[in-house]
Amino acid sequence: EADIYQTPRYLVIGTGKKITLECSQTMGHDKMYWYQQDPGMELHLIHYSYGVNSTEKGDLSSESTVSRIRTEHFPLTLESARPSHTSQYLCASSELTLTEAFFGQGTRLTVV
Amino acid sequence: AQTVTQSQPEMSVQEAETVTLSCTYDTSESDYYLFWYKQPPSRQMILVIRQEAYKQQNATENRFSVNFQKAAKSFSLKISDSQLGDAAMYFCAYIYGNKLVFGAGTILRVKS
Numbered sequence: 191e192a193d194i195y196q197t198p199r200y201l202v203i204g205t206g207k208k209i210t211l212e213c214s215q216t217m218g219h220d221k222m223y224w225y226q227q228d229p230g231m232e233l234h235l236i237h238y239s240y241g242v243n244s245t246e247k248g249d250l251s252s253e254s255t256v257s258r259i260r261t262e263h264f265p266l267t268l269e270s271a272r273p274s275h276t277s278q279y280l281c282a283s284s285e286l287t288l289t290e291a292f293f294g295q296g297t298r299l300t301v302v
Numbered sequence: 303a304q305t306v307t308q309s310q311p312e313m314s315v316q317e318a319e320t321v322t323l324s325c326t327y328d329t330s331e332s333d334y335y336l337f338w339y340k341q342p343p344s345r346q347m348i349l350v351i352r353q354e355a356y357k358q359q360n361a362t363e364n365r366f367s368v369n370f371q372k373a374a375k376s377f378s379l380k381i382s383d384s385q386l387g388d389a390a391m392y393f394c395a396y397i398y399g400n401k402l403v404f405g406a407g408t409i410l411r412v413k414s
Contacts, residue, residue, distance in 0.1 A: 223401070231391055233404040248401075280347065288400050289335055293347035 193217055196281050196294035203271055203301055211266045211297045213281030220286040222264040226250060227278040227296070239264055240286065271301040306394050308405035315384045316413050322369075323379045323408050325394030331355075335397050336370070338379045341407075342390040350392070353377065386412050 193216040203209055215222065224237040225248075235248030239258040253275070254268050264283075268275055281294040306327045315321035327336070338350040353361045353370050360368050365385075369378045377396075381388055389412045394405040 221400075231407045231409075233393065235401055235403075238401065278345070282347075282402075288397050288402070290337075290349060290352060291402050292349075293339075295346040298345075 194281065194283055194292050194294045196279075196297050198297060199295060200298050201300070203299070205270075205272055205301055207271050209268050209271055209299070211279055211281075211299070213264045213266070213294055214262050215264075215283040215292070215294075216262060217283060217292065218261065219283035219292075220261070221284045221288065222258065223282040223284075223291065224248070224254075224256060224264070224266050225280040225282065226252065227280055229277075233280065237266065271299075273301045275299060276301050306396060306403055306405035308392075308394055308408050310408045311406070312409045312411070314411045314413060315381070315388075317386060318383055320380060320382045321384055321410065323381075323392050323394075323410065325377045325379070325405055327375050327377065327394070327396055327405075329375070329396065329398065331398075336368075336377045337395045337402070338366070338368070338377075339393045339395060339404075340388075340390045341393065342387075347393070351379065381410075384412050386414060388412050 197212045220241045222239045225233045226236050234250035236252040237256040239245050280296045282291045284291040334355045336353045339347045340350045341347045351363045351366050365382045367380045391407045393407045395402050
């Protein structure tokens with residue numbers, strides 16, 4: 191069973207609020223990822239990290255930011271939430287040489 | 303462009319019967335990994351099966367098997383003896399640039 195955790199599972203928040211989505215893994219994986227899953231269910235990579243102090247933009251442009259201060263922790267922050275940020279956010283991790291990725295349960299964000 | 307195409311947005315299968323989900327992909331790499339992931343209504347993505355492109359033998363995991371046609375760049379998933387618990391969204395994916403690239407997904411409904 192994958193040991194990767196996301197909190198909160200569900201979040202409803204007002205426009206303009208700052209939010210941080212948490213993601214932690216206990217597998218010692220170097221690589222971590224954030225995917226955005228839109229209402230049509232497609233997954234788009236928005237951020238990834240190769241390790242501590244490494245962050246990269248993904249294939250889909252996002253107003254969110256990430257940080258990687260500890261290996262096990264990869265939080266995603268939105269400074270000012272907007273209704274267009276409403277989506278499902280999935281965190282994943284893998285070893286540095288990607289042969290399999292493990293996913294968290296996701297955070298469903300609704301901005302009203 | 304490196305893409306994954308799942309041409310069936312939705313499929314239905316009767317319990318205990320067999321269903322095949324289609325996937326085609328486009329890559330210029332000669333060696334790569336292909337995956338089928340399952341996302342049940344609880345939302346956590348789970349790896350169903352993995353295929354290494356240099357292996358000619360099709361991967362199998364219990365009731366799940368793949369038909370990997372490297373020249374045709376086709377990677378279909380066969381689910382035998384379908385169960386109610388198989389109902390989920392299924393994503394085909396492969397690794398490109400050390401990142402997972404996903405198809406749009408196929409919703410599988412299982413009828414009792």
